[in-house]
Amino acid sequence: MKSAQRFYPIFNSSDWLERLLPQGIKLAQLRIKHTDQPLLRAEIRRSLQLARQYGTALVINDHWQLALEEGAEWLHLGQEDIEEADVTAIRKSGIRLGISTHSHAELDTALSYQPDYLALGPVYPTQTKQMPWDPQGLERVSEWKQRIGNTPLCAIGGISLERAPGVFAAGADLIAVVSDITAAVNPAERVQDWLTLVNAAPPSEGLTHEH
Ligand SMILES: Cc1ncc(COP(=O)(O)OP(=O)(O)O)c(N)n1
Numbered sequence: 001m002k003s004a005q006r007f008y009p010i011f012n013s014s015d016w017l018e019r020l021l022p023q024g025i026k027l028a029q030l031r032i033k034h035t036d037q038p039l040l041r042a043e044i045r046r047s048l049q050l051a052r053q054y055g056t057a058l059v060i061n062d063h064w065q066l067a068l069e070e071g072a073e074w075l076h077l078g079q080e081d082i083e084e085a086d087v088t089a090i091r092k093s094g095i096r097l098g099i100s101t102h103s104h105a106e107l108d109t110a111l112s113y114q115p116d117y118l119a120l121g122p123v124y125p126t127q128t129k130q131m132p133w134d135p136q137g138l139e140r141v142s143e144w145k146q147r148i149g150n151t152p153l154c155a156i157g158g159i160s161l162e163r164a165p166g167v168f169a170a171g172a173d174l175i176a177v178v179s180d181i182t183a184a185v186n187p188a189e190r191v192q193d194w195l196t197l198v199n200a201a202p203p204s205e206g207l208t209h210e211h
Pocket residue numbers: 029031061062076077078079081098100119120121129154156176
């Protein structure tokens with residue numbers, strides 16, 4: 001895996017992608033929580049165009065039907081999402097799949113789908129999303145990595161640039177972040193700091209994405 005793919009920022013619009021992909025982001029997620037289908041399709045289409053332009057692997061969150069129809073290569077689903085999705089169609093399409101986990105039971109369920117990566121969260125307290133889960137902590141990151149072996153482990157939730165070295169050292173292959181970038185005083189500068197950090201990190205098993 002190219003080391004820059006260990007940094008996985010999450011954005012809620014194609015405008016954010018237009019603004020920050022030129023910084024050299026090689027893996028990102030589009031996470032839009034409204035359900036207006038025409039607007040969603042337009043956002044997904046524009047985001048995929050931007051991702052192709054900048055050589056970025058773009059993961060579409062939640063909206064698996066639109067992701068398939070618009071030719072996305074990556075999809076992220078939570079446990080409730082996957083219950084409602086047509087997993088056979090998703091797997092048949094060849095789209096690569098990441099799945100969220102927050103507990104041992106969710107980990108067992110997620111592993112049964114043989115995902116292309118697994119996410120564990122929230123590692124630290126987060127203001128970005130309300131969840132019933134207590135922060136997992138770094139020991140849980142290490143435990144997950146031991147249990148999932150070669151499947152890439154994505155850590156998410158309350159992770160800042162300053163916390164990232166500890167999260168990688170605990171066993172995360174990649175780190176997903178929202179507010180550390182989008183709430184930064186200077187998001188482009190913050191992206192550069194992350195890229196510097198991951199480029200200096202030791203190699204890791206993780207996502208592969210050829211361009
Ligand atoms: C990389 C990554 N990890 C976890 C999530 C959360 O997914 P989910 O539990 O389905 O919650 P929503 O993001 O859909 O609110 C994620 N999106 N990305």
